[in-house]
Amino acid sequence: MRLTLFNVVAAVIIAIAFAAVNAAYLVWAERRGAARIQRRPGPNINGPFGLLQPPLDGIKLMAKQLTIPGGADKVLFIAAPVLAMFPAIMSFVTIPFSENIVAKNMNVGVLMIFAFAALGSTSLLFAGWSSRNKYAMMASIRAVSQTVAYEIPMLITTITVVMIAGSMDLMEIVHQQSGSFLHWNIFPLLGKSHNILMPLSFLIFFTCTLAETNRSPFDLGEAESELVAGFHTEYGSMGFGLFFMAEYANIVIGSCMTTILFLGGWGCPFGLFPGVWWFILKLYLLIATFIWIRWTFPRTTIYGLLNLSWKILIPLSLFNLLLTAGLLKVF
Amino acid sequence: MSSPIELQSDETFILNVGPQHPATHGVLRVKMEMNGEYIVEAETVIGYIHRMHEKMGELKTYPQYLMNLSRMDYLGALGYSHGHVLVVEKAAGIEVPERAEYIRAIMVELNRVASHLFWFGAFVMDLGGFSPLMYALQDREHILDMLEAVTGSRLTYCYFRYGGLYNDVDDQFIESARKFIPRMRKSLKKYHTLVTGNIIFRKRLEGVAPLSKETCRKYGASSAVARGSGINFDVRKNEPYSVYPEFDFDVPVYHGCDSLARYNVRMDEIEQSLRIIEQGLDKLPGGPIMPKKKPKIIKPPVGDYYQAVETARGSFGVRLVSDGGKTPYRLKLRSPTYSNMHLFDESCRGMLISDALAFMGSLDLVIPEIDR
Numbered sequence: 001m002r003l004t005l006f007n008v009v010a011a012v013i014i015a016i017a018f019a020a021v022n023a024a025y026l027v028w029a030e031r032r033g034a035a036r037i038q039r040r041p042g043p044n045i046n047g048p049f050g051l052l053q054p055p056l057d058g059i060k061l062m063a064k065q066l067t068i069p070g071g072a073d074k075v076l077f078i079a080a081p082v083l084a085m086f087p088a089i090m091s092f093v094t095i096p097f098s099e100n101i102v103a104k105n106m107n108v109g110v111l112m113i114f115a116f117a118a119l120g121s122t123s124l125l126f127a128g129w130s131s132r133n134k135y136a137m138m139a140s141i142r143a144v145s146q147t148v149a150y151e152i153p154m155l156i157t158t159i160t161v162v163m164i165a166g167s168m169d170l171m172e173i174v175h176q177q178s179g180s181f182l183h184w185n186i187f188p189l190l191g192k193s194h195n196i197l198m199p200l201s202f203l204i205f206f207t208c209t210l211a212e213t214n215r216s217p218f219d220l221g222e223a224e225s226e227l228v229a230g231f232h233t234e235y236g237s238m239g240f241g242l243f244f245m246a247e248y249a250n251i252v253i254g255s256c257m258t259t260i261l262f263l264g265g266w267g268c269p270f271g272l273f274p275g276v277w278w279f280i281l282k283l284y285l286l287i288a289t290f291i292w293i294r295w296t297f298p299r300t301t302i303y304g305l306l307n308l309s310w311k312i313l314i315p316l317s318l319f320n321l322l323l324t325a326g327l328l329k330v331f
Numbered sequence: 332m333s334s335p336i337e338l339q340s341d342e343t344f345i346l347n348v349g350p351q352h353p354a355t356h357g358v359l360r361v362k363m364e365m366n367g368e369y370i371v372e373a374e375t376v377i378g379y380i381h382r383m384h385e386k387m388g389e390l391k392t393y394p395q396y397l398m399n400l401s402r403m404d405y406l407g408a409l410g411y412s413h414g415h416v417l418v419v420e421k422a423a424g425i426e427v428p429e430r431a432e433y434i435r436a437i438m439v440e441l442n443r444v445a446s447h448l449f450w451f452g453a454f455v456m457d458l459g460g461f462s463p464l465m466y467a468l469q470d471r472e473h474i475l476d477m478l479e480a481v482t483g484s485r486l487t488y489c490y491f492r493y494g495g496l497y498n499d500v501d502d503q504f505i506e507s508a509r510k511f512i513p514r515m516r517k518s519l520k521k522y523h524t525l526v527t528g529n530i531i532f533r534k535r536l537e538g539v540a541p542l543s544k545e546t547c548r549k550y551g552a553s554s555a556v557a558r559g560s561g562i563n564f565d566v567r568k569n570e571p572y573s574v575y576p577e578f579d580f581d582v583p584v585y586h587g588c589d590s591l592a593r594y595n596v597r598m599d600e601i602e603q604s605l606r607i608i609e610q611g612l613d614k615l616p617g618g619p620i621m622p623k624k625k626p627k628i629i630k631p632p633v634g635d636y637y638q639a640v641e642t643a644r645g646s647f648g649v650r651l652v653s654d655g656g657k658t659p660y661r662l663k664l665r666s667p668t669y670s671n672m673h674l675f676d677e678s679c680r681g682m683l684i685s686d687a688l689a690f691m692g693s694l695d696l697v698i699p700e701i702d703r
Contacts, residue, residue: 034462
């Protein structure tokens, strides 16, 4: 495919649409899922199964007045939600959903996604800093220390996978895992590395994704029983809406990355009919796990979270990295 | 756990938690001087929902004042009415039929279970787990339905009368109460597997917010706050009233002194209340629910009367000073949460804000009851 301006614009629009639709309907799925867990109906009035709820919520949010608190830094206050949504959308551009469905494949796809993920946490800092609210400030400090703590084990586990694949190209990483589920990086018995500790890496990566996306049990940035609403305490209207959508877009990206890095992307578990449907299936199963975890576990404290990262996850992921490197050398 | 860094006094900031903060469950305000995430000093500010119940007690005649007591604590209302009717009966010398006493005990215990269930849900929600609240409220709903069928209201009951009850229980109530007990036991088991065993939950409560026996005694704490610190005190056992001596039940005491001990005490209390209800239903005698002889106008003789009861939140005392008139000379309400809450100022120093709010949840505060 030749890279023309038209192609790029089309790709970006599709990425935005995919991110937005996913974000909107994951809110619906989350609410329905939570309701199912809590034995109540959930949104079921607007449209069949409440499917019209997300657009109506969007209209409601857009109709609200955007209030800027007195003494707030106006520019940063308005820029923060945009900064939250923008990297989330941009990351979709490089994610390959199947052999053919990818907006722009890059040979440094992994690097780009992590670069944008790191950008996302600055938006939390800006939001907390600019809204001139003590709760928001505390929450944003928490969120940033959390991001720093969890990006390291996440990157180390990713390096492990990159080392096995020998490429930073997401397409290449999936190709390397093609075949049955025994080739997947989550348990690569027939794969290149034969490292039986890879499930550990998968768990570390998944935990870090939870923490990166500020999801329960690591939702310290918006711990509602401690810090009211965390970094978006002062946001109303679509400013809040964008933060909300960015959270779900980040969940989708985190799940996409988990699928690509560990679950063989669009490959079938038994080597049959590889295609986008397998990718979608794995993606939404992971997202369902996210929702399930959120409505089951209580929240950790900030110190429990940092201890988990620095004392357990980072040493373990480093150990696994070294082990994988050694095994790759041997086989 | 790390400890806070020593800071200059001008490097701290004041955080206003409440009166409309999600964790204070009502209109309690806590002024916290913070050092980052650590609390240097805290001051609880109350009075946002003061309705002068004690003054109303002096202005209203005895029957007029009956409904006020259930407005004090909207979660365990019957326990408070119980204290009041007992002290007035003691003062005016009204005999209560045995059936009425038993029904009172059953109702109060049902109400205690309902209150503890709500506390359980709200407490886990303070820790960030939302789903247990929904499960707890569903179980509580069964109790409220039962109480509504007999008392006529779901939250602020006016069920007890001087000398007896407003309404007798029927077979349907007894049947549904009997059905409720095994169902509640099953739910309790579920709560223990879902919440009590959860590693995050335990890490957040174990060893957090230690309360010594001395602190509890100093502030006059009661209920699970004292019993979680190893003080074996329950008004139902230590100063028996009504028909409680007839029942065989235990007072759960834990020596952990931490938030988890307080949690465990309340969860065990649900089981003990179920035992009392079970025995009450078995022993329930027949007969009238109101005494045959009862003064038309209640005018207790001159004197000073006191009665304490164990409500869901601790020992609740009513002191009645009568000058022989239609209204009391003085009616002092000793509310348990008032004492339990004042521990917070002293105990939360040096704590993380998230731990302090979990600690506050473990105290089981109901703000209207503090302010009265």
